[in-house]
Amino acid sequence: MHDHYESVVQFRSRKGTLSANFPKDVSGIDPEKLRLRYKxxxxxxxxxxxxxxxxxxxxxxxxQARDEGRRMAAEIEADIRLEPVGVLPLxxxxxxxxxxxxxxxxxxIFYFTATLFTGAYTGHRQIRTSYLESARKSLGTTFESLKRDLIRRQPHLPNPATFLVEAKRAVPLEETFLPMARQLVARVAGDSGEGA
Incomplete structure (x- = not known):
């Protein structure tokens, strides 16, 4: 919704700039402001x-829709916490x-990579994810043990940044939870000071 709103604002702005640059004819004088009127x-x-x-x-x-979406996102984000699982690498x-x-x-469980945006969002991070699996958490299966198991099975990534994103209330996974998790992780990945 934000992109649609910004596109319409840009269209109107550019159209106004274009119209202002077309030639105009003098149509009279404004005696109060001592200026010429143009048509x-x-x-x-x-x-x-x-x-x-x-x-x-x-x-x-x-x-209005954008503002309502922002309000709803802020409410949901207040019920979501992000924390590292184990020690975070540099x-x-x-x-x-x-x-x-x-x-x-x-x-x-998702694998993620963070890349830098190009174009309109230069300097911001984009988080790309791919689904790996689902696991049941229990007394014997902790988030730390899930991370150790992933490291053992995925040797190409021996020291991964691993984040737990936990929601207090049930929200749709694909439509709400995953996009909000990406935003939270993008903030943390952006603080690392590294290039893409």
């Missing part, structure tokens, strides 16, 4: 007028994510 020589066609009407209609609604741009609901014994 545009190029008028918007019906297509552009329709686009203006659509953007004027859509922009406030995009803004290089935090690759490792494992353990997604766990407090009220459920199952933990979803």
């Amino acid at each position: 545009a020589t190029v008028e918007d066609d019906s297509y552009m007028q329709e686009l203006d009407a659509i953007t004027a209609f859509a922009l406030p609604r995009f803004g 290089r935090k741009s690759e490792g494992y994510l353990f997604l766990h609901w407090s009220s459920h014994p199952e933990t979803h």
Whole structure:
């Protein structure tokens, strides 16, 4: 939603800049401000007028939906905690994510890598994930033992950054929990001061 909102704002801004740069004819004098009045020589066609009407209609609604989404995300994020599993390595741009609901014994395990964005979001980290497996947490199966087992089975990653992301309430995994976990890990991976 944020991207749609920003696209409409940019469109309107660029259209306004373009319209301001078209030649204008003098249409009179404003005696109060002692300025010339201008009339545009190029008028918007019906297509552009329709686009203006659509953007004027859509922009406030995009803004409301974006603000509501931010409010909901803040509420959900308040119920999510991120903590390292074991000791974190200096290089935090690759490792494992353990997604766990407090009220459920199952933990979803993902491999992650952090890369730098290019383009509009230069300098920000993007977290890419791939699902590995699910495991049941119990007295004998702790998050630390899950990490040790992954290190044993994945020798190409001997010292992975591993994070537990735990939610107090049940939220959809793919639509909500995983994207929010990616954002939290991106903040931590961005603090490492390393390149991609």
